[in-house]
Amino acid sequence: xxxxxxxxxxxxxxxxxxxxxxxxxxxxxxxxxxxxxxxxxxxxxxxxxxxxxxxxxxxxxxxxxxxxxxxxxxxxxxxxxxxxxxxxxxxxxxxxxxxxxxxxxxxxxxxxxxxxxxxxxxxxxxxxxxxxxxxxxxxxxxxxxxxxxxxxxxxxxxxxxxxxxxxxxxxxxxxxxxxxxxxxxxxxxxxxxxxxxxxxxxxxxxxxxxxxxxxxxxxxxxxxxxxxxxxxxxxxxxxxxxxxxxxxxxxxxxxxxxxxxxxxxxxxxxxxxxxxxxxxxxxxxxxxxxxxxxxxxxxxxxxxxxxxxxxxxxxxxxxxxxxxxxxxxxxxxxxxxxxxxxxxxxxxxxxxxxxxxxxxxxxxxxxxxxxxxxxxxxxxxxxxxxxxxxxxxxxxxxxxxxxxxxxxxxxxxxxxxxxxxxxxxxxxxxxxxxxxxxxxxxxxxxxxxxxxxxxxxxxxxxxxxxxxxxxxxxxxxxxxxxxxxxxxxxxxxxxxxxxxxxxxxxxxxxxxxxxxxxxxxxxxxxxxxxxxxxxxxxxxxxxxxxxxxxxxxxxxxxxxxxxxxxxxxxxxxxxxxxxxxxxxxxxxxxxxxxxxxxxxxxxxxxxxxxxxxxxxxxxxxxxxxxxxxxxxxxxxxxxxx
Numbered sequence: 233x234x235x236x237x238x239x240x241x242x243x244x245x246x247x248x249x250x251x252x253x254x255x256x257x258x259x260x261x262x263x264x265x266x267x268x269x270x271x272x273x274x275x276x277x278x279x280x281x282x283x284x285x286x287x288x289x290x291x292x293x294x295x296x297x298x299x300x301x302x303x304x305x306x307x308x309x310x311x312x313x314x315x316x317x318x319x320x321x322x323x324x325x326x327x328x329x330x331x332x333x334x335x336x337x338x339x340x341x342x343x344x345x346x347x348x349x350x351x352x353x354x355x356x357x358x359x360x361x362x363x364x365x366x367x368x369x370x371x372x373x374x375x376x377x378x379x380x381x382x383x384x385x386x387x388x389x390x391x392x393x394x395x396x397x398x399x400x401x402x403x404x405x406x407x408x409x410x411x412x413x414x415x416x417x418x419x420x421x422x423x424x425x426x427x428x429x430x431x432x433x434x435x436x437x438x439x440x441x442x443x444x445x446x447x448x449x450x451x452x453x454x455x456x457x458x459x460x461x462x463x464x465x466x467x468x469x470x471x472x473x474x475x476x477x478x479x480x481x482x483x484x485x486x487x488x489x490x491x492x493x494x495x496x497x498x499x500x501x502x503x504x505x506x507x508x509x510x511x512x513x514x515x516x517x518x519x520x521x522x523x524x525x526x527x528x529x530x531x532x533x534x535x536x537x538x539x540x541x542x543x544x545x546x547x548x549x550x551x552x553x554x555x556x557x558x559x560x561x562x563x564x565x566x567x568x569x570x571x572x573x574x575x576x577x578x579x580x581x582x583x584x585x586x587x588x589x590x591x592x593x594x595x596x597x598x599x600x601x602x603x604x605x606x607x608x609x610x611x612x613x614x615x616x617x618x619x620x621x622x623x624x625x626x627x628x629x630x631x632x633x634x635x636x637x638x639x640x641x642x643x644x645x646x647x648x649x650x651x652x653x654x655x656x657x658x659x660x661x662x663x664x665x666x667x668x669x670x671x672x673x674x675x676x677x678x679x680x681x682x683x684x685x686x687x688x689x690x691x692x693x694x695x696x697x698x699x700x701x702x703x704x705x706x707x708x709x710x711x712x713x714x715x716x717x718x719x720x721x722x723x724x725x726x727x728x729x730x731x732x733x734x735x736x737x738x739x740x741x742x743x744x745x746x747x748x749x750x751x752x753x754x755x756x757x758x759x760x761x762x763x764x765x766x767x768x769x770x771x772x773x774x775x776x777x778x779x780x781x782x783x784x785x786x787x788x789x790x791x792x793x794x795x796x797x798x799x800x801x802x803x804x805x806x807x808x809x810x811x812x813x814x815x816x817x818x819x820x821x822x823x824x825x826x827x828x829x830x831x832x833x834x835x836x837x838x839x840x841x842x843x844x845x846x847x848x849x850x851x852x853x854x855x856x857x858x859x860x861x862x863x864x865x866x867x868x869x870x871x872x873x
Contacts, residue, residue: 243584251598261310353388363794373499375403411553513694547715571671610772615664664823721835731756757800818845
């Protein structure tokens, strides 16, 4: 008996104690675990400190050991579904403070203690399921959002097919294979809410693990038989007489085929089309040159002179990986990124922690709940613009200035031994103005290496031998790597889309993509987008949450078609315009909307076309179900009108 006890003791040392206490309410049926003296008091960025005295922590672990041992002997939770009052107490306990009443239904739904939530398709009536079977849906993309859509459509009984240009599932996690590629959202939250993975090897796992997760999901839910791989969607055209989309596909062998669909759902993501800089001489470099998203694994960097152009999120990950291998590395930087301190960014998940997730019922749900609640607002209050702010343009308000001071101090401490780097690694724009990265020290450690040089002179041109900067220096290198991001604001750029009356989607956008809730488009019936315009998040939440909300709304839209017998639906122009007016107005009130900041959050017209300017709860509420009053429903053939 000693060995299991030792294993349990080790596991309890790794536990997130507030989440464990909540789980033990289920296990024992006793709400007495929610003791005032065991209530956490969290300190921002102090991840492993619940603010509970060491004496009380020891008491929790002792009591937990006895309760878990008793459960293992009789593995039946005594309180699988607490009443609402008890559940609210448990939520407040894990949160460390009373949760505002307005958030209760939202968080209870996300917690999904019973295993059910509003995100589950509701196609229970036989007549509805029969109507749903008459639909045919085409999903473009087999990444995170496309697989999610396939799962929900399967559950709803709606026939569908998924097409993807790649030879396997995974989307961005299939395509991006550069060294150091990993998720920058905690993995226990960056996973489907209904499909936890208790075996994540790290808190922020590397790309191969993410790909393996999505491949496993595709297998578990039998999605591969619905997927047509290595297939490109060349065009979509709305057939007004028959109320279907005619979709032209091209296979890997070049053969074309036209298929028809009642509805088309695009799940192509935002960060998958490499962006190359507009620099004189681009394409003239004589050696290997490639974008980080199209990493050349056949190019051996060992002992080579390498130039990296760009210091965004991808470079932040791959530069520390390649720096020890190359002879010399020159990193060309236009503006530095803000790194927010996350010391455990590369840490393994302890085996004992995995054991608790797997063996203590509901612990995984409460740990995910804690992660979710901590990031529901996240740093949002600290990147809010104060219209009366009279301070420097390096901040947008007092709270933002304080966040800046904290982040700048963390960066400065890392280069105390290299004061020459300090002016070049602390950004001069507000925190939140551009995408922040997670910092555990490896980035600046790489820049301090003797074989690494940070170049901040403006690039003048690229030559066959290397890079020429504005001071006239030609930096001769053997390999050139672009870490210059993606064409995020060019939504659906690879698709030709013709809607009602032959209207071209890209012409109607005129370089300024918009959608109602990021999902639907007037003049383009039964066309739905996931991760569409203005649905990106900056310093709070997980994009999987947004995709789950969007898919719930889309499946609800298909349900609306089936219930009403309508053939097509599209948002009313006034609803679409009002929504986008509110989005634009709200985006001006955040750091990323500052006129002093340029970033990929803004399109070429200077409008913030990427970001959601409201709370997570607002998107959750807005996407609970489509409001029929927001849409034009076409119930009869158009030619008969």
